[in-house]
Amino acid sequence: MPSYKLTYFDGRALGEPIRMILTYMGLEFEDNRIDMESWTALQKEIKWGRIPVLEIDGKEMYQSRAIMRYLAKQAKLAGDNDWEAYEIDCAAGTVGDLIDLYRSMWKLSDEKTKEEWEKKLLDEFIPSFMKNWDEQAKNTGFLANGKLSWADLYLHGWVETLEVLMGKEIVNEYPNLKLGREKVHATPGIKEWLAKRPKTVY
Amino acid sequence: MPSYKLTYFDGRALGEPIRMILTYMGLEFEDNRIDMESWTALQKEIKWGRIPVLEIDGKEMYQSRAIMRYLAKQAKLAGDNDWEAYEIDCAAGTVGDLIDLYRSMWKLSDEKTKEEWEKKLLDEFIPSFMKNWDEQAKNTGFLANGKLSWADLYLHGWVETLEVLMGKEIVNEYPNLKLGREKVHATPGIKEWLAKRPKTVY
CATH class of the missing domain: 1.20.1050.10 (Glutathione S-transferase Yfyf (Class Pi); Chain A, domain 2)
Structure with a gap:
């Protein structure tokens, strides 16, 4: 079973759709909520400088819609054709x-x-x-x-x-x-x- | 063979990627380029009020990335997995x-x-x-x-x-x-x- 870690602010906004699809799929995930102070430092380290970032077994994924579409294919929520x-x-x-x-x-x-x-x-x-x-x-x-x-x-x-x-x-x-x-x-x-x-x- | 009509401004910008994928696929298309005057009127008629719009056999498609991804699947330009x-x-x-x-x-x-x-x-x-x-x-x-x-x-x-x-x-x-x-x-x-x-x- 892969490990999932979602890094986002302590709010819903763009993080919540990904949390929803992960829970829909029944996947456990680390819900890593960061405050604005940590964000200032983290932003410089993260490729593209934006969150949410989803890590699957440590591999970073960017772009909320790309992440959702990837998960949705596994969840059968991405259309049948x-x-x-x-x-x-x-x-x-x-x-x-x-x-x-x-x-x-x-x-x-x-x-x-x-x-x-x-x-x-x-x-x-x-x-x-x-x-x-x-x-x-x-x-x-x-x-x-x-x-x-x-x-x-x-x-x-x-x-x-x-x-x-x-x-x-x-x-x-x-x-x-x-x-x-x-x-x-x-x-x-x-x-x-x-x-x-x-x-x-x- | 379906008919393709792309409506966009008379410029490259967001229209050109779609023109490129259509020509890559060897598809003939009507390259409908509109001026700003027509746009003012057209904008009110078009669902979502944005162009490019691609019509396939008269069926309107919106959202340039969604259009491209759809065409790219047929063109084998959307990844193998x-x-x-x-x-x-x-x-x-x-x-x-x-x-x-x-x-x-x-x-x-x-x-x-x-x-x-x-x-x-x-x-x-x-x-x-x-x-x-x-x-x-x-x-x-x-x-x-x-x-x-x-x-x-x-x-x-x-x-x-x-x-x-x-x-x-x-x-x-x-x-x-x-x-x-x-x-x-x-x-x-x-x-x-x-x-x-x-x-x-x-």
């Missing part, structure tokens, strides 16, 4: 786009520009992505192919952090996404993880 | 990260902040990514698994635009990436495409 895999990749890519749009705000040093961006996120970007996802998830709650995939874990693992950071409930306004969240949270492995995971602010 | 596929995804993901870092500049309205960001790109981000890629491409010129993959087409299709936009030759400073570019540009299908493609500024 090339088209299904594309639909999942596409959905996950759009989640990545909204993450990037959110993170763009951090790069804005000017307070006024930052406020304008935050308003755009709340009024335009977030509703537009959520609306599209909600349509895709119609009836089943799942983003792609009408069944659970790693794209659902990616969205629902991350989106709780978005809700905290924006100070707003978001998903509950979209019935199909709400259903998807409930299904993901009730999935064996993930359900037990949610009950025992550390409580964090974001 | 799950680990190779991960290495390619990871490399392509880092290209995506640099693209995002570049595009963040567009969101900066304040001229001074924009200049600072541009300096950071030139002095920090770009050299750091290029150095890592150059190490990965050691001896073979290829980003992953020592052989041609869609990650190479993604990097080399896009990076020429980066060079134009930054007003600077970049790749030639990195011998392994330079070798990779030469190999990609000499690849049958792509070679003929480069000779006949429309000349564009960026």
Whole structure:
């Protein structure tokens, strides 16, 4: 049995989707949560300077979507054929786009520009992505192919952090996404993880 | 034989990697290049509001990396096993990260902040990514698994635009990436495409 070690901040954000897929697969993993002080030093050592990093038997893996897709193939959450895999990749890519749009705000040093961006996120970007996802998830709650995939874990693992950071409930306004969240949270492995995971602010 | 139509701006940027993989595969495609005026109208109609969009027999595909990965599987440029596929995804993901870092500049309205960001790109981000890629491409010129993959087409299709936009030759400073570019540009299908493609500024 390989050993798994996930290094990320003490929060959900981009670490939680990977924690979810590991627990879905029933894999034990070292949940290495680092504080900002350690991060400053660690960032210089890590190739690409970004986390999450997943180590499998000490071998480092980078890029959260690449990590998830790799695990998802083993978990049978990556589609049953090339088209299904594309639909999942596409959905996950759009989640990545909204993450990037959110993170763009951090790069804005000017307070006024930052406020304008935050308003755009709340009024335009977030509703537009959520609306599209909600349509895709119609009836089943799942983003792609009408069944659970790693794209659902990616969205629902991350989106709780978005809700905290924006100070707003978001998903509950979209019935199909709400259903998807409930299904993901009730999935064996993930359900037990949610009950025992550390409580964090974001 | 399915019909392929690629809709993108009249430039290389994110469209060129897809054009390259299509020509590598020997596929004829409609190269639908739109001007900024048409884009303003089209953006509202397109799901997700972003291009490139590839249509296969009229079915729209979104997300450039998802599109490339789908085509690459058919082209045998997506790795021979799950680990190779991960290495390619990871490399392509880092290209995506640099693209995002570049595009963040567009969101900066304040001229001074924009200049600072541009300096950071030139002095920090770009050299750091290029150095890592150059190490990965050691001896073979290829980003992953020592052989041609869609990650190479993604990097080399896009990076020429980066060079134009930054007003600077970049790749030639990195011998392994330079070798990779030469190999990609000499690849049958792509070679003929480069000779006949429309000349564009960026």
